Amino acid sequence: MDCPIGLQNGMCKGMQRQKEKSMSKSMMSGQKTGDVDKRIRQIGALRRQMNAVILAHNYQRPEVQDMADYTGDSLELSRIAARSKERVIVFCGVRFMAETAAILCPEKTVLLPVLDAGCPLADTATAEQVRQMRAQHPDAVVVAYVNTSAEVKAESDICCTSANAVEVVHSVDARRPVIFVSDRNLGHYAGRMARRRMILWDGSCPTHAGLSVADIRQAKKEHSEAKVIAHPECLPEVLELTDRVAGTAGMLAHAAEEPPGTAFIVGTDIGLIHRLQKENPDKTFYPASDYLVCPTMKLTTLEGVAHSLVRMEHVITLKESVRARAQAALDAMLAVR
Ligand code: CIZ
Secondary structure (H helix, E strand, C coil): CCCCCCCCCCCCHHHHHHHHHHHHHHHHCCCCCCCHHHHHHHHHHHHHHHCEEEEEECCCCHHHHHHCCEEECHHHHHHHHHHCCCCEEEEECCHHHHHHHHHHCCCCEEECCCCCCCCCCHHHCCHHHHHHHHHHCCCCEEEEECCCCHHHHHCCCEEECCCCHHHHHHCCCCCCCEEEECCHHHHHHHHHHHCCCEEECCCCCHHHHCCCHHHHHHHHHHCCCCEEEECCCCCHHHHCCCCEECCHHHHHHHHHHCCCCCEEEEECCCHHHHHHHHHCCCCEEEECCCCCCCCHHHCCCHHHHHHHHHHCCCECCCCHHHHHHHHHHHHHHHHHC
16 A cells, blocks of 8 residues: 555545545636635634634544644534634534534534535434334433434434543443444444443444455555554454554544554544644554545535635524534533543
């Protein structure tokens, strides 16, 4: 496998393909790609003018991560959103993340720069389906992974992220089964670690679930010295082959603890490799596969963020009845960890 994310320019082949697509799209709409520094200065001025804070998920493009005020996973970014003083939150991520910020900050304007930035995993569950599942298992506790819509969160008892899924599931009364929505692989992993009886939703992340045992074997063959770290949304048989299972925050913490010179094969979206490499210049990171690219996470560009601030779009709005119930589930999660 060549170019582990082409670290000279912070992009591997998969990301480069996404960038090319987006560049040709912006050219078709008559915009020039422009100079990154100039764009960052423009965003800086708009951010001050609009009293905005810019949050970027760890899977965003490198230049978007570098421009943002804060970069993190859903849990970290939700906490930052909840305590931010700015009037506007620009969420560089996918829709359910911006919704989470809107749930926690009803008095603020939350903007999602790209309206089409959805999540196929979140789309596997509707509120009605969760109600039906609950009716079938009236004694169960519903745990909603953060990768769900606000409506689904509103139907759940407690939320979790990849960083705290094990703790959240463990916090459930051991006598009650857990309905885990939406990621089957994460639910399976959390249930095994927390020793809870799980009723798993039939959903998975196409990016993580696409990582195969053959990919890991190939990466290990090419980088036999490297440790394998993988996201709990990967298939159970893939996780069996890893040295560490963690969400993006856990991977960052783990990489920081390892001695200089350590190499890692990384089983999550390649966007994280930019931050891993930046924070650990003395270590090496290889993507477990060149296809670990969440396409909707890469839709947000610097141009898109600037447009979002100029036009104050796209504002995330939620029904108050949904928002308040979803907030109760998120608050329950934040009380656990
Ligand atoms: O919790 C998150 O933000 C997700 C969706 C993945 C991760 O591990 O950061």
